[in-house]
Amino acid sequence: MKQIVVFFIGFFLTLAILDWFVRLAYVENTSPTDFTEQYGRCRVANKDFVYFNEGFGIGRFNEGRYLGNYYTPQKPDNVIRIAALGDSYVEGFQVFERDHFLTLLEGKLNESRLDSFQVLNFGRSGFDFGDMYAYYERIVKPYDCDIVLFFVSNADLNIQQTDPLIPRVQKTQDGKLIITNEEFPKIYLKNYLTQKMLAHRSTIFQMLNNSRKLVIAGELNHKLFDKFAYMFKEENRSKSTSDIPVADLSFNIIDYLVKEKPDFYIINRDNRLLNNTFTDALPSQIHYIDLYSNSKLYKSNKDYHFWKATKKSGHWIGEGHKIVSEYLFDTLNHK
Amino acid sequence: MLLVSSYFFYGYWDWRFTSLLAISTLVDFFIGKKLHLTNDKKKRKALLLISMLVNLGILGFFKYFGFFVESFEAISSSFGIQLDYLHLNIILPVGISFYTFQTMSYTIDIYREKMEPTNSLLDFAVFVAFFPQLVAGPIERAANLLPQISKLPKVTKTQIEKGITLIITGLFMKVMIGDTTGRIVDRIFAEPEIYKSPELLAALVLFSIQIYADFSGYSSIARGVAKLLGIELMKNFEQPYLSQNITEFWRRWHISLSSWLKDYLYISLGGNRKGNNRKYINLMITMLLGGLWHGASWNFVIWGGLHGVYLAVHKLILQDKKPASSYRYNGFVSFTRYTFNVSVTFLLVLFTWLFFRSTDFDTTKYFLNAFIHWQPSEYSFVFFRVTSSFFIVMLLFDAFSYYTKRHTFILVLKNKALSYSILSAMFIVTLLFMFQSEPLPFVYFQF
Structure with a gap:
């Protein structure tokens, strides 16, 4: 009996020490997500992170739960404030914060213009246009931005709002666009809040959680059997992205944005043209920037999505961020 | 079978x-x-x-x-x-x-x-x-x-116990230290031009940790698996970064290769039997070829050459004296001297790792240039924190092994339940990390 007690004490003590080491050395991060009634599932405030997804990213979620320098919602008079919304391309965990296109853009604008510029990064991995709009309404609006950039792809316009804990955009019967928390699944939310306690404190729990997600995503056979995984039925891991329809909600969001004060920009960050039913319907008050057709991203032989160290193709590499920042700077500078 | x-x-x-x-x-x-x-x-x-x-x-x-x-x-x-x-x-x-x-x-x-x-x-x-x-x-x-x-001797209970311990600690070293430092090192060495001086220095120090953890981890796993079959393999590493001089380093680093080179190349060339000049020439040839053994690249030749020069200079300084080969605590002064010697030896070895890891001379030049024209980084603290965390864990592993003279130092604990609990926790954490991340190949597989 005494030996069993000693075993368990030793086991949990070692786990605690290893957890500490894993966190200190950034082998794994504790969970970067939090939950508030206002924002739904959002980023943790005041959290440093180091990520190794494709590239190598170091940064910090500030006290406003977004990336980069923290600016208070109260905007000083002489400042032009730009907010960027989008998915993982905008959140940009693959590069150091100093090399992120929004940091570079802020620097360039401040260097070249007499006005003072503040660029706020509200990008969130996995977000579609609906999530971005909900985030805009709930988080970004109080910051009184002059310019709001929405970075979208075709898949983002086919609004699915897959994260059940992000406030949902809905069109009411009388044609109004509302953001609601009503749809939060109660049990899911309760489980999340219980898990959150551990996920914010323990990296080992976070690793367990990541492993669970991989199993759910059908990676178990591949992980366990490596070359022989083909013997098991492969799940269809990727969906075709060609001819993705634009959700009606995307048009409704645009109709609503027109009525708002800031200058809105829709920016195509996809590796092909945005669906023309959407771009043709954009009113003149909403600016459109097409990175695919106009920036150098797709106009040279170099693949700005290929990561040398990991030999993976994915998000923009450092040079890609530079190109995007230069293109945005030129475009915004002319407006 | x-x-x-x-x-x-x-x-x-x-x-x-x-x-x-x-x-x-x-x-x-x-x-x-x-x-x-x-x-x-x-x-x-x-x-x-x-x-x-x-x-x-x-x-x-x-x-x-x-x-x-x-x-x-x-x-x-x-x-x-x-x-x-x-x-x-x-x-x-x-x-x-x-x-x-x-x-x-x-x-x-x-x-x-x-x-x-x-x-x-x-x-x-x-x-x-x-x-x-x-x-x-x-x-x-x-x-x-x-x-x-x-x-094919019968496997003993002790061999099973030690074998499993070596496999778990080896796996921990390879995965939790080697792979995790490796992913930083790989990214920085792939594009050194976007990183600042402290970040490049951290990458170099982390590489010295990665290559040791990766290779000694593999050797431990190999020895552990062999033990489970009743076979005893030789030790390949004996806490090389705790060496007080470069000669001692080579007695503790990749022992099976260094002893092979000594027995079959250095001695075949005449060793130190053919006069002083010839001794140094033989040493240089051995180390240059030892470098080339690692890979078909001039960087490896330079790496071997630098070690050859270090060894020759050390032999010259020592003359007929025997180099220090182990340390026992003998008061504060002796410990300070030991720490100083270990640090100098580590720095000399660290410098050579730059040539070993760089895939071309441009990378090497870029690193050296960044060290000379120092440019501070806003992430210095993050890199210091990461590097020192890995460094301390490695140091603890090596210090325990050095003190107990065993790679299976965890089994020295009198309470077996405590030893097994530590190993179980290490194993579980390692497995979890392996499952959720992309594996890196063993560094020495390419050789």
């Missing part, structure tokens, strides 16, 4: 190269037998030469052909002659440097009449292809491994 599983293990990577393993095995088995049967010196030399030609021929073709062609092309193009057509797309077979050296040592030992050949082709084939150490060593000597293979 052992032979089949060893060939399966090797063939799992690429079955075509099992033929090279078989060729090496057959040639040295029959040459070994012939060598034993003949006393004719000329015939013996000819037989040894055949073995060398076959083994070094295989190694040379698969590992160094591209390197020599490229170097030859570079020289010829400086005279205006283009020789691009010489290019062949040759795949480097995993572990080729390890098993060719292992089979060669068998033939040389028979030639030197240090051992008798085995009569069993099966035993010899297992000796060459023994899967735990086939792809990255330790480079075993026939005198140690062959008798064990022919007897």
Whole structure:
């Protein structure tokens, strides 16, 4: 009996020490997500992170739960404030914060213009246009931005709002666009809040959680059997992205944005043209920037999505961020 | 069974190269037998030469052909002659440097009449292809491994306990230290131009940790697996970064290779028997070739050359004195001196790792330039925190091993339940990390 007690004490003590080491050395991060009634599932405030997804990213979620320098919602008079919304391309965990296109853009604008510029990064991995709009309404609006950039792809316009804990955009019967928390699944939310306690404190729990997600995503056979995984039925891991329809909600969001004060920009960050039913319907008050057709991203032989160290193709590499920042700077500078 | 599983293990990577393993095995088995049967010196030399030609021929073709062609092309193009057509797309077979050296040592030992050949082709084939150490060593000597293979001793309870401990600690070193430092190192060395001086320095220090954790982790796993089969393999590492001088470092780093080079190259060249000048020349040749053994690149040659210079200078300083080989605490002053010596030795070794890890001279130059023209980074603290965390964990591992003189120091604890609990926790965390992340190949697989 005494030996069993000693075993368990030793086991949990070692786990605690290893957890500490894993966190200190950034082998794994504790969970970067939090939950508030206002924002739904959002980023943790005041959290440093180091990520190794494709590239190598170091940064910090500030006290406003977004990336980069923290600016208070109260905007000083002489400042032009730009907010960027989008998915993982905008959140940009693959590069150091100093090399992120929004940091570079802020620097360039401040260097070249007499006005003072503040660029706020509200990008969130996995977000579609609906999530971005909900985030805009709930988080970004109080910051009184002059310019709001929405970075979208075709898949983002086919609004699915897959994260059940992000406030949902809905069109009411009388044609109004509302953001609601009503749809939060109660049990899911309760489980999340219980898990959150551990996920914010323990990296080992976070690793367990990541492993669970991989199993759910059908990676178990591949992980366990490596070359022989083909013997098991492969799940269809990727969906075709060609001819993705634009959700009606995307048009409704645009109709609503027109009525708002800031200058809105829709920016195509996809590796092909945005669906023309959407771009043709954009009113003149909403600016459109097409990175695919106009920036150098797709106009040279170099693949700005290929990561040398990991030999993976994915998000923009450092040079890609530079190109995007230069293109945005030129475009915004002319407006 | 052992032979089949060893060939399966090797063939799992690429079955075509099992033929090279078989060729090496057959040639040295029959040459070994012939060598034993003949006393004719000329015939013996000819037989040894055949073995060398076959083994070094295989190694040379698969590992160094591209390197020599490229170097030859570079020289010829400086005279205006283009020789691009010489290019062949040759795949480097995993572990080729390890098993060719292992089979060669068998033939040389028979030639030197240090051992008798085995009569069993099966035993010899297992000796060459023994899967735990086939792809990255330790480079075993026939005198140690062959008798064990022919007897296949019964596995003892202690061996099982130590074997499992070595596998778990080795896996922890490889995955939790080696792979995690490696992902930072790989990214920074791939694009050094976007990083600042403290970040580059951290990458270099982390590489020194990665290569040690990765390679010694592999060696521990190999020894652990062999123990589970009742076979004892030699130790390949003995806390090299706690060495007080460069000579001691080479007695503790990649022991199976350094002792191989000493026994079969340095001594064959005349060692220190042919005068002082020749001693230093032999040392330099050994270290330069030792560098080249790691890979077909001038960076490895420079790495070996630097170590050769360090060793020669150290020998010159020492003259006939024996270098320090271990440390025992003897008061604060002695500990300070020990710490100073260890730090200097580590810095010297660290400098050479830059050449070892850089894939080209431009990278090396970029690093050196960044160290000279220091540029601060806003992430200095993050890098310091990461580097020191890994450094401390490695230091703790090594300090315990050094003090207890055991790689299985966790078993020294009197309470077995406590030892097992530590191992279980380490194993679970390692498995979790392995499952959720992309694995990095063992650094020494490429050699």
